[in-house]
Amino acid sequence: MPGGIRILGIDPGLNSTGFGIIDMQGARLTYVTSGCVKSPATGPLPERLKVILEGLRQVIRENSPHQAVVEKVFVNVNPQATLSLGQARGAAICAAVDAGLPVAEYTALQVKQSVVGHGKAQKEQVQEMVKRLLNLAGVPSPDAADALACAICHAHGGQGMGALDTRGFRMKKGRLV
Numbered sequence: 001m002p003g004g005i006r007i008l009g010i011d012p013g014l015n016s017t018g019f020g021i022i023d024m025q026g027a028r029l030t031y032v033t034s035g036c037v038k039s040p041a042t043g044p045l046p047e048r049l050k051v052i053l054e055g056l057r058q059v060i061r062e063n064s065p066h067q068a069v070v071e072k073v074f075v076n077v078n079p080q081a082t083l084s085l086g087q088a089r090g091a092a093i094c095a096a097v098d099a100g101l102p103v104a105e106y107t108a109l110q111v112k113q114s115v116v117g118h119g120k121a122q123k124e125q126v127q128e129m130v131k132r133l134l135n136l137a138g139v140p141s142p143d144a145a146d147a148l149a150c151a152i153c154h155a156h157g158g159q160g161m162g163a164l165d166t167r168g169f170r171m172k173k174g175r176l177v
Contacts, residue, residue, distance in 0.1 A: 006032065008065035008096070009151030010056065011143050012073075012089040015041055017052050018143030021063050022134065024155045031134040032063060034144035045084075049091040056095035068096035069154040071146065072107045106153050111146070114153035 004025040011018035020034035037055030039048040060068075070093055073086050096103050109119035116129050127145040131138070133152055140148060 005067060005155075006063065006065040007151040007154055008060065008063070008068045008101070009147040009149065009154070010068060010070045010092045010096070011146035011150060012052075012070060012085060012092045013143060014048060014052075014084045014088040015039060016143050017056065017088060017092060018141070018145070018147035019056065019059050020140070020144055020148030020151050021059075021065055022148065022151045022155065029134060029152060029155055031136060031148070033059075034140055034148055035059075036141065036143045045087065049087060052088055052091040053095050056092055057099070060095060060099045060101070065101060067104065067154065068101040069104045069106065069150040070096070071111060071150050072105050074108060104154050106150060108146075110157075111149050111153045114156050115149045 004023050006021060006023050009018075009020045009022070011020075015038065017037045017039075018034070019037065021032040023030040023032055037052055037059070039051040070089060073082065073089055076082055093103055106114075112121040112126060113119045115121075115133065116125050121129075123142050123145070126149050127139045127142060130136070130140060130145045130148045130152065134148065139145070
């Protein structure tokens with residue numbers, strides 16, 4: 001893939017961390033692989049985070065991405081769930097940074113806006129659009145689809161407009177004003 005970029009998208013979760021890898025050659029996106037790193041549903045938190053870290057390290061070793069993208073955590077009504085998600089996200093970022101990858105971050109709203117066209121899209125809509133955009137034979141699992149959507153979002157915006165410096169500009173609902 002001379003001149004192209006391989007992008008690893010990560011959808012962090014304590015039970016299931018989705019990953020998806022695409023190649024970007026110009027405007028063309030090609031599916032490489034996707035799946036989930038599953039940690040035990042119970043057990044000590046440090047051991048569960050180690051499973052995520054080691055699983056993503058293996059994905060990175062086997063696929064040699066150039067960049068990583070991680071979905072930003074949103075705050076929900078359950079503070080404990082938000083904290084757990086943040087810790088899983090930290091393990092994912094550490095795996096990428098440890099491998100020397102630059103890490104970009106996007107909110108779920110930005111990802112859905114980029115892939116589906118509106119930020120309130122349902123999971124099924126994201127899955128279907130990922131299938132169409134990457135010309136997949138079937139619909140990926142929800143976690144893998146979200147990770148692939150992160151990579152697609154970065155491919156669409158992170159290399160161009162999304163990479164622009166926005167200091168000095170106000171952001172409102174994901175848009176410059």
